[in-house]
Amino acid sequence: MNLKRRQKYLQIALNSTPFEAREIIAQLPFSGRILIEAGTPLIKIYGKRAISEIKYGIREGTYIVADTKCADLASREVEVAADAGAQAVTCLGVAPVETVDRFIEECQKNGVDSMVDMMNVDDPVSVLKELKNPPDIVVLHRGVDEREFSKEKQIPFYQINQIKDNFDVLVSVAGGDTIDEVQRAVFNGADIVVAWKAFYQSTAETAKLAEEFLKEIR
Amino acid sequence: MLDRKQKYLQIAFNRTLEEIAVMINSLPLSSRIIIEAGYPLIKTYGTHAISTIKTLWEQRILGYGLGTVEAPEMKPFQLYKAGYGSPLLDLLLKSIEKRKIENPKREFSEKKEIALTPYIVADLKCMDRAFTEVEAAASAGASAATCLGLAPLETIDEFIKRCEEIGIDSMLDMMNIEYPFEILGKLKKPPKIVMLHRGVDEGENREKEIPYQEIERIKSVYEDVLIAVAGGETIQEVITGAFNDADIIVVWRLFNENPEKITSLCNEFLKEIK
Numbered sequence: 001m002n003l004k005r006r007q008k009y010l011q012i013a014l015n016s017t018p019f020e021a022r023e024i025i026a027q028l029p030f031s032g033r034i035l036i037e038a039g040t041p042l043i044k045i046y047g048k049r050a051i052s053e054i055k056y057g058i059r060e061g062t063y064i065v066a067d068t069k070c071a072d073l074a075s076r077e078v079e080v081a082a083d084a085g086a087q088a089v090t091c092l093g094v095a096p097v098e099t100v101d102r103f104i105e106e107c108q109k110n111g112v113d114s115m116v117d118m119m120n121v122d123d124p125v126s127v128l129k130e131l132k133n134p135p136d137i138v139v140l141h142r143g144v145d146e147r148e149f150s151k152e153k154q155i156p157f158y159q160i161n162q163i164k165d166n167f168d169v170l171v172s173v174a175g176g177d178t179i180d181e182v183q184r185a186v187f188n189g190a191d192i193v194v195a196w197k198a199f200y201q202s203t204a205e206t207a208k209l210a211e212e213f214l215k216e217i218r
Numbered sequence: 219m220l221d222r223k224q225k226y227l228q229i230a231f232n233r234t235l236e237e238i239a240v241m242i243n244s245l246p247l248s249s250r251i252i253i254e255a256g257y258p259l260i261k262t263y264g265t266h267a268i269s270t271i272k273t274l275w276e277q278r279i280l281g282y283g284l285g286t287v288e289a290p291e292m293k294p295f296q297l298y299k300a301g302y303g304s305p306l307l308d309l310l311l312k313s314i315e316k317r318k319i320e321n322p323k324r325e326f327s328e329k330k331e332i333a334l335t336p337y338i339v340a341d342l343k344c345m346d347r348a349f350t351e352v353e354a355a356a357s358a359g360a361s362a363a364t365c366l367g368l369a370p371l372e373t374i375d376e377f378i379k380r381c382e383e384i385g386i387d388s389m390l391d392m393m394n395i396e397y398p399f400e401i402l403g404k405l406k407k408p409p410k411i412v413m414l415h416r417g418v419d420e421g422e423n424r425e426k427e428i429p430y431q432e433i434e435r436i437k438s439v440y441e442d443v444l445i446a447v448a449g450g451e452t453i454q455e456v457i458t459g460a461f462n463d464a465d466i467i468v469v470w471r472l473f474n475e476n477p478e479k480i481t482s483l484c485n486e487f488l489k490e491i492k
Contacts, residue, residue: 015347040345040346040347041347041350041351041354043261043264044260044261044264044265044342044351044354045264045265045354046264046266047260047261047262047263047264047266047267048261048262048263049263049264050264068261069343069345069346071257071343071345071366071393071417072257072343072393072417072418072419072420073232073257073258073417073418073419074419076232076258077258077261080258080261080262081261092345092366092368094366094368094394095368095393095394095417096393096394096417096419096420098417098419098420099417099419099420102419119345119346119369119370120345120368120369120370143345143346143347143369143370143372143373144346144347145346145347145348145349145370145372145373145376146346146370146372146373148372149372149375149376150372
């Protein structure tokens, strides 16, 4: 695995355009604890170019997550993302077991971290139990549409330790938009907290969140 | 946009854009062909893949890329190192040839309709942010887009709604769903097309079958819904799909692994699924 255990990370998801992505990256403090994510919309609109463009704009060695949300044809997708320069790739937890297994296997072969995104999965532990090998990272996630239309849906924080008790994996939690939310996730045992930049936010705010994270959370 | 009384052949393209250009120039210009910008293709090139395919087709109609382009340098593309090779396909083509010789009188008088603009499906497999994804696909020139049946209900509802507003067909991909019927029942509105799907990775698991019995079941309740089946690749499976009343048959492996035979494959398949 390319990440250290017992270290806390902040993952910044970039979703609009490669141009804006570079703008945000330029303002972020440099740290091994800040991970950069090429978001799904960015990849679907710009293709793997989005990943390589982000890579081009940042310092050597920065950890890039390609949020491809693989659902089928795992070997091809991992190859494309790894080739473009990603250190981690995501797969959907709702995908067929065969796909998730192949995905994890291919990630190992390509030397990238495997992330399984548990969006719309009620019981992540039961999904993990069916796999041949657990992934490196499990992502607990509420979708953007879900949060917008059903505000009562919350990330089940109790699942973090449930997963960690059963498997030797890191847990990533999506949805840390303010430092309080990030702290809450970390307090509940998350290793990685994913932050989005909402379209109404300025890039400076995202940079500020990253700085606060580095200062407050060790 | 699609004619209810027709049966369609949907071909998913997954090679490089340069190779796809050659393949599109070899396609029969039938209005019964649906072109799918495959999921890996979109991940590799983004929505640019959709607009390129559209341009290629239109250029052909206008006469820029006339005729079949020879593609001697294209090597067969293999997804996995072992297992699937072309011997099987050659056998299939041979049997087709043989049948032609055996039944020389079997003529197919097909009324040929040329499609002036291609019907392109963007295989987005949308899982979240339906609004943004539909918008991106439509603006690139897609006529339909796909959403995963496994996505949160909020996403599917938003997806179908946005597709309708923007004027493209919504396709709901039921991959890895045992009872598609249940999902449809929970939606505010059914999609235009339901796709019954056995994933490629799943396909290696021989026990998993396309649930053909669901086709009639879905059609009996949702009269306006068209059914697509994906995951069957041999001509026999394609015939089975059409026989079970699927409106759209999705294929990819044969076509992507044998780009040089694409014209004959297309014609053969189109005849079989009439």
